[in-house]
Amino acid sequence: MKVKIFVSIITFIVSQYAFSQDFYSDINDKTKYNVTIHFKDSTQQQYNAVRISSLSTGLKQKYTMMPSFKPLSLKRLKKQKVIIKPNKSKKIEIPNNSIQTLIIENVKNGSTFKFKSLTIKEFDKNLNLVTIAENILLPLRYSDSLNIYGFKLITVDSYTEHKNGFSSQRTMPPTLSGIYYYLNHPDDNVVINPIDFSGGMFNTKLISDKFVATLKEIGKDCDAFVTQYENYNYAKVSKEQSKEFMKTYRKKIKAIKKESKKLPKKEREAFMEREYERIFMLDNFIKIIDNYKSKCGK
Numbered sequence: 001m002k003v004k005i006f007v008s009i010i011t012f013i014v015s016q017y018a019f020s021q022d023f024y025s026d027i028n029d030k031t032k033y034n035v036t037i038h039f040k041d042s043t044q045q046q047y048n049a050v051r052i053s054s055l056s057t058g059l060k061q062k063y064t065m066m067p068s069f070k071p072l073s074l075k076r077l078k079k080q081k082v083i084i085k086p087n088k089s090k091k092i093e094i095p096n097n098s099i100q101t102l103i104i105e106n107v108k109n110g111s112t113f114k115f116k117s118l119t120i121k122e123f124d125k126n127l128n129l130v131t132i133a134e135n136i137l138l139p140l141r142y143s144d145s146l147n148i149y150g151f152k153l154i155t156v157d158s159y160t161e162h163k164n165g166f167s168s169q170r171t172m173p174p175t176l177s178g179i180y181y182y183l184n185h186p187d188d189n190v191v192i193n194p195i196d197f198s199g200g201m202f203n204t205k206l207i208s209d210k211f212v213a214t215l216k217e218i219g220k221d222c223d224a225f226v227t228q229y230e231n232y233n234y235a236k237v238s239k240e241q242s243k244e245f246m247k248t249y250r251k252k253i254k255a256i257k258k259e260s261k262k263l264p265k266k267e268r269e270a271f272m273e274r275e276y277e278r279i280f281m282l283d284n285f286i287k288i289i290d291n292y293k294s295k296c297g298k
Contacts, residue, residue: 023076024059024060027052029051031051032107034049034050035047035104035105051084056139056151074120074132078133099117114139119135148182173296183214194210195211201270
């Protein structure tokens, strides 16, 4: 059991931090979308059945047992442009710093992506809150009394197949392996990553202090929520959560598969990925958000 717990903790750390810095997009610039833009000056613009530039919705890494231990690179996100293409000969570039929210709906299947222009902040080693980047369009992953923005992380694996004297490289289907989180209060345009290893992944005190500082900052309008984290130990709680995860993993996977069979075959894979993300990647943060609601009734 101790070995299993250790492996689960390492897996969690890798899933949160082992990024190859390779962004990808679920938005195809050849597909038509209905696009709604809410601007910071309180105006709104609607574009129907148009194409739009690919905005990053996830991160991709090659399968490896050794993580890169690199923080999320914001260079590419800063360079992203929102370009609306009503037709082949016309392009409309929307300045990022003018956008408040961006909603992109796939005309064909109705899938929707929601972005918000946000200021990314983090706590330094002295627990001072500093600004890292501004006017960054981040995809929404979960919306409630507190929001979660961020990028899902998929892992791509490949192998060499030997057949009839020939060798060929094959690629395995990508698998969802983690999410890079940012927490946000809906009344604010600031997001903070609560799990920050920039001070060293084995510096558990600093990791814990940053985690607590993030929750206190995001939930600062609720005293009852903030005070419960005065003596919070992130490392200890993570270990307990890992134990619980190992106990319920198989049961939850079985339940998701059973529920998916009620859907048409073409919808099952997307449903399973969505449920996997919600239960295994977001669950602990959803519990924090539910706790915030219960403390202050928001």
